[in-house]
Amino acid sequence: MSSCSPIHLTLPHWDVGSRKIRFIYLVNVTSFRLTDCPNKSLVVPLFLGADVFANTDIRTENHPRHHAKFAKKGLATRIQFSSGFRFRGLKVPTVNNSLWFYSIQGLFRVAFEMYSKQDQLSVLENFQDVWKSQINDSPLKTSYSLTVQLDFDPYSGIYDTGLRIEMSQPQHGQVGSDTGDTSADHDYCSFPTQSSQIEQSQAAISTVRHKLHSLDDRLSSEAQSCAEKLETILLLLEGINRYINGTLEEKDVTETVSALLKAKDWGCVYSSSLLTCVGRWLGQQFHAANSSISQKVEGFKVHHIERISDLPPAEELAAELFPEAMQTLLLHWMGLSEESTLEKRHSEYPILLLILEFANHNLITGVAHVLYSSLICK
Structure with missing residues (x-):
């Protein structure tokens, strides 16, 4: 039996006026994605119920009752995630690793029943294309048990969206169960390509160092010809330094971008x-x-x-x-x-x-x- 840390996921979000609505893509009855799929017809976007109901007149303790009401209409669903998944920014009890999600039709229904007119307009403007693309979707099942992630959360440090990770299967399919098979056959912590990811990262660092050495050599040999460009080069390097240190501010970006825009004539306005x-x-x-x-x-x-x-x-x-x-x-x-x-x-x-x-x-x-x-x- 293997033991390892759970996979921590950060759900992507959609800015809708003053609201931020987190979501996932349902691929099938056991799989999901956090990143968009090139073939959008293969996935169904689902929106986090807690965010859908945020800033409404419905008290938080009454949310589950309303979720269940919409679930009966096929507009919402309760998703049980494998116990190996954890969520950043969400308090989800480990004994019941489940969250409510809404279809785009469900989101619109809630918006036009509970949102202000301005928020309704924001939903309409931001999601009308999604609604059109998903108009023929079937009603949601009342619950799903998702055990497979078909990509990686970009914040987790793993970027290969082609990977398929089999999570430990729950012993019971109903929502609320948290016992799972943790046998070696389902050891989702042994990433077969993790070493290649480290190698790619090391290769990128090596490339950066090579370019910096090359820049140093060129400045040493062609200092006179580079004189007019030094101010812009310094701004860029200072921006990189601040970015690495986590101290990059808007004014720094403003100065750098302005310098780059003025660095040369960028050509015809019709083809720029x-x-x-x-x-x-x-x-x-x-x-x-x-x-x-x-x-x-x-x-x-x-x-x-x-x-x-x-x-x-x-x-x-x-x-x-x-x-x-x-x-x-x-x-x-x-x-x-x-x-x-x-x-x-x-x-x-x-x-x-x-x-x-x-x-x-x-x-x-x-x-x-x-x-x-x-x-x-x-």
């Missing part, structure tokens, strides 16, 4: 992979901020309900309601840098505000409401 990457990242960040922006806008409308036709100037509205980064992007895109005349900025700010209202799906000014109405009617 760098601009495309930055644009995608910015778009994702701005989209994630939509929920908090909507809350701020709703608060502003309530506060100004008596003077809705006499709102502050566009520049003040934009500064109060929308992130500075959004304004900075549009200002420079429109050619309105800090050097622009005050009169020019004032004349263009209503357009900038209108763009921000439309892009964030939050209409504030009368112009935005009129234009939006005319657009959707066409």
